[in-house]
Amino acid sequence: MSDIAIDALDKQFGQTQVLHQVSLAIADGEFVAVLGPSGCGKTTLLRCLAGFERLDGGRIAIGGETVSGPGRHLPPEKRGIGVVFQNYALWPHMSVAQNVAYGLKIAGLPKPDRDRRVAHVLDLVELGPLAKRRPADLSGGQRQRVALARCLAMESRVVLLDEPLANLDVHLRGTLEEEFARFHARSGATMFYITHDQAEALALADRVAVMDRGRILQFAPPQALFRQPASEAVAGFIGEGRVLDGEHLHPTGAGLARASVLGHPARLRCAPDERPRHRARISIHPGDLDLVPEGTDNAITAHVTRASFRGAYLRAEVMAGPAGDVPLSLNIAAPASLGQGQRISLALRDGWVIPDTAATS
Numbered sequence: 001m002s003d004i005a006i007d008a009l010d011k012q013f014g015q016t017q018v019l020h021q022v023s024l025a026i027a028d029g030e031f032v033a034v035l036g037p038s039g040c041g042k043t044t045l046l047r048c049l050a051g052f053e054r055l056d057g058g059r060i061a062i063g064g065e066t067v068s069g070p071g072r073h074l075p076p077e078k079r080g081i082g083v084v085f086q087n088y089a090l091w092p093h094m095s096v097a098q099n100v101a102y103g104l105k106i107a108g109l110p111k112p113d114r115d116r117r118v119a120h121v122l123d124l125v126e127l128g129p130l131a132k133r134r135p136a137d138l139s140g141g142q143r144q145r146v147a148l149a150r151c152l153a154m155e156s157r158v159v160l161l162d163e164p165l166a167n168l169d170v171h172l173r174g175t176l177e178e179e180f181a182r183f184h185a186r187s188g189a190t191m192f193y194i195t196h197d198q199a200e201a202l203a204l205a206d207r208v209a210v211m212d213r214g215r216i217l218q219f220a221p222p223q224a225l226f227r228q229p230a231s232e233a234v235a236g237f238i239g240e241g242r243v244l245d246g247e248h249l250h251p252t253g254a255g256l257a258r259a260s261v262l263g264h265p266a267r268l269r270c271a272p273d274e275r276p277r278h279r280a281r282i283s284i285h286p287g288d289l290d291l292v293p294e295g296t297d298n299a300i301t302a303h304v305t306r307a308s309f310r311g312a313y314l315r316a317e318v319m320a321g322p323a324g325d326v327p328l329s330l331n332i333a334a335p336a337s338l339g340q341g342q343r344i345s346l347a348l349r350d351g352w353v354i355p356d357t358a359a360t361s
Ligand SMILES: Nc1ncnc2c1ncn2[C@@H]1O[C@H](COP(=O)(O)OP(=O)(O)OP(=O)(O)O)[C@@H](O)[C@H]1O
Pocket: 013, 018, 036, 037, 038, 039, 040, 041, 042, 043, 044, 045, 196
C-alpha cells in the first residue's frame, strides 16, 4: 500500500514559517495535485515528502510507515519514491537507456533483468527507437518521458512531480497531460503533482489541494472546488470565479436557497446545514450568467466594457448591478455581437453560498 498521511506538518527556514500545520490524507493510487501561487510552499512540501527536508513539526507516513516525524527521518532512497523534476534531472553523459537503467543498477538488479525491464518501459513510453540517444538530442517532451520511464522501471509506488510541464509549449503540454493520465492508469502509483496551473490540476487530479501562504485552503475533487468552494479565497482562485454580495439568504431545503443578488431574487445552491442570514457571499463563474432579452423579469442590467472574439464564443466584460459598479464576465455563444457601452440584460442561473466559517452553531 502507498497511501500518504501528512499530519500537522510545520516547516520553517530560519525565522520564516513556510508550511503551517499542513495535513493531507492521500489514498493508495490517488492522483493528487497541489495548486498554489509561486512561493506558497508547494516545492517545500514535495521536498519534505521526498525526504530532502527535515520537518520542524508533524509527521509523514507512507503505506502506514512513518518516514518523517519526531526522532525519525528515513533517507530519500529508502522511501520507494520516484521524483520527476521540472528539468527532469537526466544524466547528460548517459544514453536514454542508461538513464533509465541507472537506478536499477544501484539497486543491484542483475544486467539481463535490468536490460529486459529497461526495454519494456521504453516500449511503454514509446522511446524504444531512441534508447541510444543522449538527453541533449531529445525534445522536451521526450526527456519528460525518459523521466517517467525511470519511475516505471523503479516500480515506484509513489511518484512526485514538480511542475513537470512548466517551460513546455501549449501543444506539448496537452500531449503530456495525456501521458501522465496513461502513466497513472498503467502504474497504479500514488501521484503527487505540484503545479501553479489550475487547468492542469483540474484536468489531471482526482483531488486538488489548494495552497496559499503555507496553508491548505481546501482539499477536494476538481468539481467540488469549482462548484462548492469552501472559502472566498478558493472561490476567487478557481475557474475565473467572482464573489458577490447576497442579501436575505433563505435556505429552502435539499441544499438550495433563495437570496437577493445584485438587487434581484436568485436561486442558489448551499450547504445542507446552511441557516437563514442577512448577508452571505456568493461564488459564481462566467458560465452562470446568460444574456436574456431586454425586459425579462428580474433581469440584471449591465453595460459592456469590453467584448472580445474567442472563436466559439464571445467573451464579455461588463459592469452590473443597480449602481453599475460590479464587474462580471460572461461567455456568449457565437454568432453574437456586442459593442462597448451596450446595455444588456443578464440572468444568474447558478451560484454557491460560501459557508460562513465564522458562524456559531
Ligand atoms: N532552502 C531555503 N531557504 C530559505 N528559504 C527557502 C528555502 N526554500 C524555499 N524557501 C522559501 O520558502 C517559500 C516557499 O518556497 P517554495 O519553493 O516551497 O514555493 P513554491 O510554491 O514551490 O514556489 P514556486 O511555484 O515559485 O516554485 C518561499 O518564500 C521561498 O523563498
